[in-house]
Amino acid sequence: MSKEEVLGKKPLVILEKIKDNLERLNEKIEVIIELQKHDHKETLQPLADAPLDVMTLLSMPDHLRKTAMTVCRCGRATADEISSQTNRARAVESAYLNQLVLMGYLKKSRKGRKAYFTADKETES
Amino acid sequence: MGKIIAVHSYKGGTGKTLLSVNLAATLAKQGKRVCLFDLDFRAPSLFAILKLGKADYYLNDYLNNTCDINKVLIDMTARIGGKGKFFVGLANPETEAIRDMSAKDRKWEMHALGRLLYLRNALLNDGGFDYIVFDTSPGLQYSSINAIVAADLVAVATTGDRSDVDGTQRMLKELYNLFEKKTGIVINKVLDFNVKGRQEELYDRVKNTYQVPLLGIVPCFCDILRAEGNFIFAQDKPDHPFSKLLDEMAKKIDANEVK
Numbered sequence: 001m002s003k004e005e006v007l008g009k010k011p012l013v014i015l016e017k018i019k020d021n022l023e024r025l026n027e028k029i030e031v032i033i034e035l036q037k038h039d040h041k042e043t044l045q046p047l048a049d050a051p052l053d054v055m056t057l058l059s060m061p062d063h064l065r066k067t068a069m070t071v072c073r074c075g076r077a078t079a080d081e082i083s084s085q086t087n088r089a090r091a092v093e094s095a096y097l098n099q100l101v102l103m104g105y106l107k108k109s110r111k112g113r114k115a116y117f118t119a120d121k122e123t124e125s
Numbered sequence: 126m127g128k129i130i131a132v133h134s135y136k137g138g139t140g141k142t143l144l145s146v147n148l149a150a151t152l153a154k155q156g157k158r159v160c161l162f163d164l165d166f167r168a169p170s171l172f173a174i175l176k177l178g179k180a181d182y183y184l185n186d187y188l189n190n191t192c193d194i195n196k197v198l199i200d201m202t203a204r205i206g207g208k209g210k211f212f213v214g215l216a217n218p219e220t221e222a223i224r225d226m227s228a229k230d231r232k233w234e235m236h237a238l239g240r241l242l243y244l245r246n247a248l249l250n251d252g253g254f255d256y257i258v259f260d261t262s263p264g265l266q267y268s269s270i271n272a273i274v275a276a277d278l279v280a281v282a283t284t285g286d287r288s289d290v291d292g293t294q295r296m297l298k299e300l301y302n303l304f305e306k307k308t309g310i311v312i313n314k315v316l317d318f319n320v321k322g323r324q325e326e327l328y329d330r331v332k333n334t335y336q337v338p339l340l341g342i343v344p345c346f347c348d349i350l351r352a353e354g355n356f357i358f359a360q361d362k363p364d365h366p367f368s369k370l371l372d373e374m375a376k377k378i379d380a381n382e383v384k
Contacts, residue, residue, distance in 0.1 A: 053235040054267065069304065075243075119235070120235055
């Protein structure tokens with residue numbers, strides 16, 4: 001690799017890393033904002049691999065149920081995909097999805113720059 | 126795009142199975158490709174109504190992830206006739222299977238919901254079916270709520286019984302509405318159907334008490350009781366008033382009149 005290529009690529013890699021970290025930070029801030037809005041701090045008890053069954057869906061606050069049900073229907077989806085089905089802003093869906101992850105109901109995995117959310121690893125999608 | 130219909134009720138004995146079988150058969154007779162599933166795992170009855178013997182695979186096996194849905198489907202098109210297709214998937218009626226299904230935990234129920242949701246892809250999107258009809262068990266059973274979550278439309282069978290009216294009203298608020306489901310009411314076993322003012326009274330009840338669209342009012346037919354579950358009215362008695370009512374219900378559903 002030439003000197004120019006190294007010099008040219010390094011700042012780009014660093015900038016992309018900063019952008020990724022900012023996105024992650026943004027997701028966390030969105031969760032905090034939504035928690036403040038709905039005043040549901042007590043629901044944010046991290047549970048290890050809590051099953052997202054229908055009784056759990058029934059007992060959820062309305063705003064989270066809508067997101068959780070959409071993930072169940074999709075099997076695996078990004079915040080963008082959920083947002084297009086619920087007609088709510090992507091940032092709002094991202095916050096709800098991350099809240100559900102923290103509660104142990106959803107799993108989050110990253111593929112490249114995209115974050116995917118799943119309700120059940122074994123469900124066909 | 127196909128549609129999933131869950132036939133549900135608050136109480137038992139409201140006519141869910143009669144309605145499910147005949148609605149599915151009516152849709153098939155009208156040229157639709159229909160799959161009817163018995164989701165009443167605690168009291169399976171489709172095998173008896175359709176006079177089917179032991180099946181190789183049951184819906185239980187599909188939900189347990191031990192077979193593909195195509196293995197569960199039994200082709201009953203010849204029994205119904207008409208231009209459509211009519212397939213059924215049975216619940217296992219053996220006592221051991223009923224016991225097994227009653228003892229499932231939350232995690233299993235979550236997987237079962239995933240398997241039911243997957244039917245939309247497997248049968249409606251890829252399989253070319255127009256309708257899936259779920260015959261459910263009454264009340265707040267896991268299998269029934271799973272079916273409701275997976276469905277596009279819930280047809281709620283109810284009677285004039287006071288406790289049934291009260292329970293149905295609560296389910297509308299606390300179950301179907303929470304899941305944002307389109308819901309249609311079928312009032313079954315109506316006495317004095319032809320007495321002046323009776324039908325208006327029932328329309329008012331649906332409008333004021335249930336506040337959801339009415340799918341149909343079914344009078345209490347002695348012929349249905351006399352049949353003792355031996356007929357599929359939609360096929361065997363096409364000129365019977367019950368079959369005519371089912372025709373209207375199927376047309377309402379097909380025309381998306383239940384909003």
